[in-house]
Amino acid sequence: MAAVDDLKFQEFDDAANLLAANPDATTISIDEPEIPKNQHSRLQEPRREEDDELLGTDDSDKTELLAGQKKSAPFWTFEYYQTFFDVDTYQVLDRIKGSVFPVPGKNFVRLYIRSNPDLYGPFWICATLVFTIAVSGNLSNFFIHLGKPTYHYVPQFRKVSIAATAIYAYAWLVPLALWGFLMWRNSKVMNIVSYSFLEIVCVYGYSLFVYIPTAILWIIPEKVVRWVLMIFSLCLSGSVLVMTFWPAVRDDNRRIALATIGTVVLLHALLAVGCLAYFFDAPELDFPAPIIPARNGTTVVTKSL
Amino acid sequence: MAASEGGVDGGPLFAGLADVSISGDIPVEGEITVPVGSRSPDEDYSTLDEPVKDTIMRDLKAVGKKFVHVMYPKKSSALLRDWDLWGPLVLCVSLALMLQGGSADSKDDGGPQFAEVFVIIWFGAVVITLNSKLLGGTISFFQSLCVLGYCIMPLTVAMLVCRLVLLAGSGTISFIIRLIVVVAMFGWSTLASTAFLADSQPPNRKGLVVYPIFLFYFVISWMILTFTPQ
Numbered sequence: 001m002a003a004v005d006d007l008k009f010q011e012f013d014d015a016a017n018l019l020a021a022n023p024d025a026t027t028i029s030i031d032e033p034e035i036p037k038n039q040h041s042r043l044q045e046p047r048r049e050e051d052d053e054l055l056g057t058d059d060s061d062k063t064e065l066l067a068g069q070k071k072s073a074p075f076w077t078f079e080y081y082q083t084f085f086d087v088d089t090y091q092v093l094d095r096i097k098g099s100v101f102p103v104p105g106k107n108f109v110r111l112y113i114r115s116n117p118d119l120y121g122p123f124w125i126c127a128t129l130v131f132t133i134a135v136s137g138n139l140s141n142f143f144i145h146l147g148k149p150t151y152h153y154v155p156q157f158r159k160v161s162i163a164a165t166a167i168y169a170y171a172w173l174v175p176l177a178l179w180g181f182l183m184w185r186n187s188k189v190m191n192i193v194s195y196s197f198l199e200i201v202c203v204y205g206y207s208l209f210v211y212i213p214t215a216i217l218w219i220i221p222e223k224v225v226r227w228v229l230m231i232f233s234l235c236l237s238g239s240v241l242v243m244t245f246w247p248a249v250r251d252d253n254r255r256i257a258l259a260t261i262g263t264v265v266l267l268h269a270l271l272a273v274g275c276l277a278y279f280f281d282a283p284e285l286d287f288p289a290p291i292i293p294a295r296n297g298t299t300v301v302t303k304s305l
Numbered sequence: 306m307a308a309s310e311g312g313v314d315g316g317p318l319f320a321g322l323a324d325v326s327i328s329g330d331i332p333v334e335g336e337i338t339v340p341v342g343s344r345s346p347d348e349d350y351s352t353l354d355e356p357v358k359d360t361i362m363r364d365l366k367a368v369g370k371k372f373v374h375v376m377y378p379k380k381s382s383a384l385l386r387d388w389d390l391w392g393p394l395v396l397c398v399s400l401a402l403m404l405q406g407g408s409a410d411s412k413d414d415g416g417p418q419f420a421e422v423f424v425i426i427w428f429g430a431v432v433i434t435l436n437s438k439l440l441g442g443t444i445s446f447f448q449s450l451c452v453l454g455y456c457i458m459p460l461t462v463a464m465l466v467c468r469l470v471l472l473a474g475s476g477t478i479s480f481i482i483r484l485i486v487v488v489a490m491f492g493w494s495t496l497a498s499t500a501f502l503a504d505s506q507p508p509n510r511k512g513l514v515v516y517p518i519f520l521f522y523f524v525i526s527w528m529i530l531t532f533t534p535q
Contacts, residue, residue: 078438085439089512120440124517131524138531155531157417 084119084198092121099206102240108206109199109244117198122205126171129208132215133167134160137279140219144283159279170271171208175200178245178264185252193247203244207237211272218276221283230272238265368392375455378497385448385501393454396461397426400525403464404532417528425528429521430454437506437514444505453518456498460522463490464529471534483530491526495519 073080095112102108138156145151179197186194195203214233218226241264249257352360368391401422417425434449442449467483499515506514 082439082441085436085441087513088509090509092513120436120513124436124520127517128520131520131527135527153531153533155416155528155533157415157421157528 084117086116087118087120091116092118095121095202095206096125096209099240100210100236102236102243104239104243107244107247108203108240109195112206113199113202117196117202119198119201122171122201122208125205125209125212126167129212129215130160130164130167132212133163133275133279136215136219140221141281143219144221144281163275163279166271166274167208170267171204172201174267175204178260181260182248185249185256189252192251195244195248203241207240207268210237211275214272215275218280223283226276226280230276234269234272238268241265241268364389364391368395371451371455372458375458375497378500385444385452388445388448388451390447390451390454393430393451393457396454396457397423400426400457400461400464403461403468404528406534416532422528425524426454426457429524433517433521436517437502440506440510440513442502442506442514444502449502452498452501453521456494456501456522457525459490459493459497460487460525460529463487463526464532467529467532468534471532475533487526487530491522494522498522 073083098108098112103111134156137159141156142153175197179195179200182194182200210233214229217229220226242261245264246257246261249260252260367387367389371389371392401419404417404422405419430450430453433453434446437444437449438446463486466486470479470482470486473479495515495518498518502518503511503515
């Protein structure tokens, strides 16, 4: 009888098979809440996006709606730029925490930015870094030369503008170049993950945060300590960058992918080494005190790392 | 015209004229202008005719009142409502002048030049104001500039004290005195400006707005502390 058959327990097929048989069926899936459902990444199967809309999880709904509504003001109005500062204090602190303690395997952009890139973090982290490097360099030079009789303390204020130029150029031009390069490669190879320009600026800005405590600790006039600190901070911030950009290039030609990642890390290292070399005098070497001009106007400067 | 007198006997005005119509060929005479002697509010703000001393004294009094507000920062809206930039200009120029005469052995390693101090203060204040407006603050552009400029006053006082202390000598003790004074004034400036500006920000972004103010006054304090005379 049909009734008896109906009462027999039926083994349910795998969800995928069921859905393949009946594609329009309503499906529900329960996921852990902290895995972000990001609409950019096309790694997820299309079925998941349906689930998101049906479940109505706040994040996906909001990001879907907001992604459509954000940045709709024309670029000459003030509101357009306000959309780049749409962050709260705890969000900025979370992003900073995520850049200092990178979790292996988790992408910084996916986890923290989530299609809400902000310009607050990059701008003010760069400003803080500029002044931290200038002040720390000045302090460290002061302590190194403290006992010497010919030493006359100078504030070296000109170095602030040099530091500002270097760091802001790095934090804005390198993301521009990287974004252009990724866009170019995207047109040739269909990459699954792609970032907007602001997201790249965001990653670079927040990854520079770890250099702030490093620069403060560089006051310690020991060469070994300084190099250990530099390598440590380079690893931390470099890993944030690598984990962000590896998914964007890994589908490309192997050599190009490795070359891109290598260039990113190399430029990052160059910034750190350059700052250490230029702003912090070497501790042990004995050389005449900086910039005491002789009467005839020539100046003697010797510096080496 | 008899009708203009009030109804003395208690009757309504113009009672007898209910059916009078004025034909077009009766000339109308008399003064049509409104006498200027009325007590309209605009009258009090017409300052064109007052003596110059009054004008200057009024502005000076406003500036002085704001200085007093900075010295005893309470949440008053007087500083915000009637903004002016005279005070910040005077403070900025005097601070930049006092930072001159530093060790100018070579251009590259000396202290900040006049133009650099000026640019840092004004450009820094503009950037902080833009930052607070972009984060959704309700304060107006010039009000914020006014507050930030006036709150430089404690640091200008600190600079004055530092120069006087440096006249006496530049050893360790003078450095410690200068350090204490500058740190105290830096704290005062930051607290004063935060007291005025923090209320106009959305509550979950106060930290984001206060931090750049802290950085701004820190940089100015650093310039003051590292000032060494030739």
